[in-house]
Amino acid sequence: MRSGDHPAEHRHVGPLPVLPDGAVAGDVPPPLVSGRLRLRAGGTIGGMTTATWNGTVIAESDDIVTVEGNAYFPRDAVRDEVLRPSETHTVCPWKGTASYFHLDVDGQVNEDAAWYYPTPKDAAQEITGRVAFWRGVEVR
Numbered sequence: 001m002r003s004g005d006h007p008a009e010h011r012h013v014g015p016l017p018v019l020p021d022g023a024v025a026g027d028v029p030p031p032l033v034s035g036r037l038r039l040r041a042g043g044t045i046g047g048m049t050t051a052t053w054n055g056t057v058i059a060e061s062d063d064i065v066t067v068e069g070n071a072y073f074p075r076d077a078v079r080d081e082v083l084r085p086s087e088t089h090t091v092c093p094w095k096g097t098a099s100y101f102h103l104d105v106d107g108q109v110n111e112d113a114a115w116y117y118p119t120p121k122d123a124a125q126e127i128t129g130r131v132a133f134w135r136g137v138e139v140r
Contacts, residue, residue, distance in 0.1 A: 051138045053113065054105040058082045065126050071139045072130035075116070088112045097123040101136070110135055
């Protein structure tokens with residue numbers, strides 16, 4: 001069979017997911033929910049994941065759910081003192097309505113840098129009670 005002739009290579013996957021910044025994932029999206037195991041450098045599985053901004057660790061956990069390449073931390077793993085409420089909301093067709101937090105670290109504010117789904121749709125139940133980051137937040 002020639003490359004390009006396999007039916008699986010031509011299947012319609014529906015609309016591509018829209019990321020928080022409005023960007024669209026690649027031609028074929030990765031698995032939407034890839035689970036809770038994390039592959040670390042060197043091929044080991046597990047370990048602590050941290051989110052850092054402005055030189056400060058803002059979240060840390062070994063219980064991470066990865067969705068569309070974003071690490072979702074348990075809400076209780078995120079430092080409350082760096083979160084400020086935001087009025088921003090966006091809608092994802094399969095995850096639901098996202099709400100946002102600003103990050104406030106040492107007087108520097110990173111607007112809408114954290115998001116979560118207060119009531120995710122059925123397809124995204126694994127991210128209930130979890131927070132993800134972007135806008136310069138380093139997740140390692």
